[in-house]
Amino acid sequence: MVQIFKDANELSAAAAKMFVQASKEAIAEKGSFTVVLTGGSSPIKLHQLLATPAYREEVDWANVYIFWGDERWVSMEDERSNAKMAFDTLLNFVPVPSGQIYPMYDAANSPEEYAVIYEQLIRDVVDNDGVFDLILLGMGDDGHTASLFPGTAILKEETKWVDAYYLEPQEMYRITLTAPLINRAKKLVVMTFGEKKTHALHEVLEGEHNPELYPSQLLKPVNGELTFMVDEVAASQLSEKRR
Numbered sequence: 001m002v003q004i005f006k007d008a009n010e011l012s013a014a015a016a017k018m019f020v021q022a023s024k025e026a027i028a029e030k031g032s033f034t035v036v037l038t039g040g041s042s043p044i045k046l047h048q049l050l051a052t053p054a055y056r057e058e059v060d061w062a063n064v065y066i067f068w069g070d071e072r073w074v075s076m077e078d079e080r081s082n083a084k085m086a087f088d089t090l091l092n093f094v095p096v097p098s099g100q101i102y103p104m105y106d107a108a109n110s111p112e113e114y115a116v117i118y119e120q121l122i123r124d125v126v127d128n129d130g131v132f133d134l135i136l137l138g139m140g141d142d143g144h145t146a147s148l149f150p151g152t153a154i155l156k157e158e159t160k161w162v163d164a165y166y167l168e169p170q171e172m173y174r175i176t177l178t179a180p181l182i183n184r185a186k187k188l189v190v191m192t193f194g195e196k197k198t199h200a201l202h203e204v205l206e207g208e209h210n211p212e213l214y215p216s217q218l219l220k221p222v223n224g225e226l227t228f229m230v231d232e233v234a235a236s237q238l239s240e241k242r243r
Ligand SMILES: O=C(O)[C@H](O)[C@@H](O)[C@H](O)[C@H](O)COP(=O)(O)O
Pocket: 038, 039, 040, 041, 042, 043, 069, 070, 071, 072, 082, 137, 138, 139, 140, 141, 144, 145, 146, 147
């Protein structure tokens, strides 16, 4: 499903309502809400809204479990850290127990070792089937999502849930959930907006199937639902029927 909003503000407000609703449903059903946050700049407004009293008080944070979809392998003080961004914009302002926050980084391990540990953490905290209640994702200008970049071997991964690799062009390690795990989620939401995303969004949703080039095409939930929340500018090359 594609939802089109006037601008990033409207999109972020709708995403905040969706987050609240998803948390209520999951907690009513099984007592916990397991959510995966994304990096990049797209979720910043959503985070800031969730930290305001109107939304903050609607979420039962004591039962929320926070994971990440991907991370740049840098310390949590580094400006490039997705975890740092989430603490600075959301997690420092909401009463989620610190023991229920699982950054995708640990200085005591190598990225490859930590990928194995993180997968086990998901089995222990989420469930043995790796079904998250909500996975939030962004999309890069090139159609990547999480750290699933065009042309990388990780796009072919079929068994591991988490993996790490050296991303040559950025000269750093990335650690990421893989498509087989992401596609197990109950709810997958890709938030993306702005002119730089127009071309990739069109290719991902309406272009030829070529996930090697547009990895967001790998998003195909097995049992859950996939929603692209986009703004009018990003959607401007989509066919009429979507708008
Ligand atoms: O750590 C990362 O780089 C991300 O998690 C990545 O997948 C991001 O979501 C996209 O690159 C979109 O980034 P923007 O939101 O900044 O456009």
